[in-house]
Amino acid sequence: MTLSKFFITLAIACVVLFAQPLVPVTDDTGMARAQEDGDDDDDGDDDDDDDDDGDDDDDDDDRSGGDFDRDGDDDDESDRSRRPRGSGTDPITRFLEGVFGRNDDAPRRVQRQPAPTPSPEPEPRPLAAPDEIVTLALSDADLTTLQAQGYALIETYDIATFGQTARRLTVPAGTTLEEARAAVRALPTGEEADFNHFYRAEQGFPPDCSGLECPARVAFGWSLPEGRDVSCGRGMSIGMVDTGINPDHETFAGADLAVETLSDQDLIPSEDLHGTAIAALLVGAPGTRSPGLVPGASVTAIDAFHRDSGDERADVFTLIKALDRLAQLGVDVINLSLAGPANTALELLVTELSGSSDIVLLAAAGNAGPSADPLYPAAYDGVVTVTAVDRDRAIYRRAVQGDHVDLAAPGVTVWTAASIRGARWKTGTSYAVPFATAAAAALRQADPNLTAAEVRQALRDTARDLGDPGPDRVFGAGLVAVPSECRKDAEDAPEALPVSMPD
Template structure:
C-alpha cells in the first residue's frame, strides 16, 4: 500500500510529560477512507506547557492523548469536524511542529508459501559466523505488529512483557499470524533442538500490538499506533524496533518516534514494501528501510525500492514460526526487515557500548554491495552481512570525543522587545552529533529539544519585565556541552512593560585605507564601523572582488593585502557591518593594481 500524507514540519517539540498509553479501541478508530476518522496526530514545540497545548487543541474542538513519554499527541476531534481542516489549521500554528492525518497501513506481506524446508537466509548473511561471538543475549527487540503467539515453542522463552497500544491492554496475542512470523525471523530460539533459528536467537522479544482485525480479516495499523508503539519500546528498554508495515516511511509521527528511539540508543527497522515499484519517498536517517533479496542476491520480485532504501536483506522464502505453533516459509519485505534487525541485535549484544549511529554505520559499511556500486535505490548500502558486521563491531576502537558542540541563538535578536509566547530558534552542530539542546532563560533551563530544527516556545510571562538573558546549551552523547553567546531581550508584558523601540538604524562603516586610485606591494586595508547601539554588537567583514578575506567583531578590522598575487587592473574592496538587530550597511572602493 502506498499512502499519501499531510504534514507540516515546523519548529520543534513539546516538554516531556508523564507517561500515558494510547488506547485506540475500534469505537474510537473507525476508518474512513485510508485514515482514521475523528483524530489526527500532532507534535508541539519544546517549552509549550500542558495548559497551553490544551487551550490550543480545544480551540479546534480537540482533546489530546500523549504517546508514551515522547512529545507527540493524538488529538481526538469533536464529531463533525474535518480531519483535513484540523491538520491544515494546526500545521499553520507556530507552536506545532507537525500535524498529520492518522493514516491506515497494512502489513508488508507478499505470498505465504506452504513449504520451503530450508532456512537459506541464515547462511547467506553469515549468521553462523556471527554466532561464534554472540547470539544476541541481553538485547531486546520490539516487534511492532499484529501480536506474537506466546505459546510457540520457539518463541516462548524469548518473550518479555509487551503491550497492546491499540486497545490499551496487556493482550499481545497474535490476531493474524503476521507478528509471530516476523518475531521468529528476528529472534526464534537457537540451540533448542527444534524448529528454526532466528538471526538473534538469544535476544529478548518484546511484543507490541499496533494492529486491529478489520471486517475483512486483515490486520491494519495506524500512524498513531505505530508511533505509540515505538515510544513504548524505547521507554521500556528495547534497543531495536521492527515494523513490517508499508506506507509509513513518510509519516512525520513515525519519523519523530524513530528519532526519539534513536536518541535513546535504539534503531528502528521498517520494511520497504511489496509493490515492486519505486515508492518515491525521501530518505531519512531516523530509521532503516529494508528491501528484499532472494537466494541469488537478486531483488525479490515483489520488493519495492527507492532512494529511501538503506539496506537489503533476504525476504524470499524465509522459514519461520507461524501462529499454528508450527513453521512455514514466508515472502515479503516483512521478513527482510527483521532479518536485518536481528543482525543489528547481534552487533549491539557484542558491543553494547556502541551508539546507535555507530551500529548503523558499521551495519552499512559491512553490507555486501549489490547492484550499482555504492548506495543505490534497490539495495541501499547492500545486503546485510551479519558475520562481517559483528566482526566490525568487535574490532571497533572506542574513541574519546572531547569536542564540545557549537550553539547559537538565531532568533529573537539581541535587544529586541518580546512579550507573551516567544519563538526561539537555535542552530547547533557537533563533530559527532548533537544529542540535546537546552534553552536557558536567566540561568534556568526552560525547555529541551533532542532533534533539529532546535526551536522552542518560551512563555515570557514567566520572568519579570525588563532585560532577560537567553542562552542555548548544546550537548553531545559524550557529555560535552557548548553554550551560545548570551542574547539579551527586553520582556514587556502587560501594562508594566516598557517596549523598547526597534533598532532600525544600520551601522556606519567606512574604508579608511586605501582610497580610490593606484596601489602596489602590500596594502594595509583598514575599516571602521560605529552603531547607535554600541560597537560590541557589530560584526564586520572585508571582501576583495567578492571574496571574503577577513571578518571580526567590534569597531575596526584590518587586513594586509599582497597585491603582487593579484592580477593587474581594477579591483573592488568592500566593507560590511551588521549590528545585533540585523541592520547592515556596505561601503566599497575601487583601486587599480599596477
C-alpha cells in the same frame, strides 16, 4: 410435385407444427433441451455469466484453453453446419428438409456473446482514520480554541522520550481532514499536527509453490539450526512493534520474549500470524521447526495493531505509544516490519529515538512495487531501510526502491513460524528486517559503546555489494553481513549457506 400433393404435404406439415409444443423437444441423446428462459445467454448454464463453459464465470470455454474448435481445423465453423441434408437433430427440421429441401445459402443467424464485464477494482484501503487529527506539543490554550470550534479530545498520551504530549482529536462535522489539519497547523503550537495515519505489516503474497517444492530458506551465512545455540544473541536487547504474537508456540520455548498489547480494548484484536513469524525469525528455539537467528536475545514485542473489516493496521497514535514504551524499556534496536505514509508526528519521534535516544531503528522498505513512492518510517533519516532478496540475491519484485534503501536481506520464501504451531514459507520485505535487526544487535553486543549512527554506518560498510557497483536504489549498500558470533567456523561457512526445512 402436383398441386394436390403439395397441399396434402402442407396440411401434414401444419398438423405436425401445431402438435409440436405438446411434445418435449429432445436432442440426439434423448435428453430434454432447455426452453428459452429470458436471460439472453446460450443456456449452457444460468449463472449470469452468459458463457457456455460449464459454470466457471469466466465467459470462455475451458475445454481447450478458451478457443474451442469442435473439428480441430483451426476455424470457427461448427461441425453441425457440415451435417448431411436431413441430419438435423430437430424432427421438424428433418421433416421439412425432406419435403422442401435445405437452403445451404441462407444466411445463418450469428449469436454474439456480450463482452465480458471486467472485475471491479478492489476498494483501496483507508490511508488514515476518517475523522481524526493527531497533535504533539499542543498548548492548553490552543486546545481550548479547537474545542470551541467543535474539535473533541479523544485521547492524551505523555511521551516520556522527549517530554511532549500527544493528543488525538475528532474533527468537526462537515470539515475535511485536509481542512482540519490546516486549521490546527495555523495555531501557534499546532505545526506538528497530522492525520491519524494507518501502518500495515509488510507481508507479500505467498510463493507460487508449497512444501518441499519451494526453494529452501537461505540464511546467507548464518549457521545451520543444529550449529546454532543460545549463545548467538545473548545480551542483545531487541524491541519490535508488530501484530499479536502467540507466546505459546513451541518455537518460543525457553525464549526471553515479552509481549505487550496497546491497542484500544474496544477494537478487534490483531491476529497472531505476522508478529509470531517475525519474533520467531529472531528468537525461535534451536532444534524447532523455526529456529531463530539470535535465539539468546531478549525481545520485547508491542502489539499495536487491530483489525477492521479484514484490514489489519496500526494507527500512528498507537505506534507513537509503542515506540515510546520500547524506548523507556531501554532496548538497543527496534524492528519495524511495517510501513505506511509520511506523518509529521511520527517523524519527530523517530528523529528523537535515532538521535538523542541512541536507538537503532530498522524498518521494511515496503511491498508497494519498484515505482512506488517511499514508505515510512523506513524512508526517514536515521532509520535503516531494509529490502528483500531471494536465494539468488535477486530483488523481490514487489519491493519499493529508491535512494533511501540501505540494506538487502533474505525476504523471499523465508521459513518461519506459523501462528498456532509448525512453520511455513513467508515472503515480503517484513521478513527481511529481522536479519538486519539481528546484525545490528550483534554489533552493539560486540561494542556497547557504538552509537546508533555508528551502527548504521557499520551495517552499510560491511554489507556485500549487489547490483550496480556501490550503493544503489535497488539494494542499497548490499547484502547484510552475518555477525561473527552467529557464523559457523570459518572453514564451514560458505558465502551463502542454504538452511533446509527442519524435519
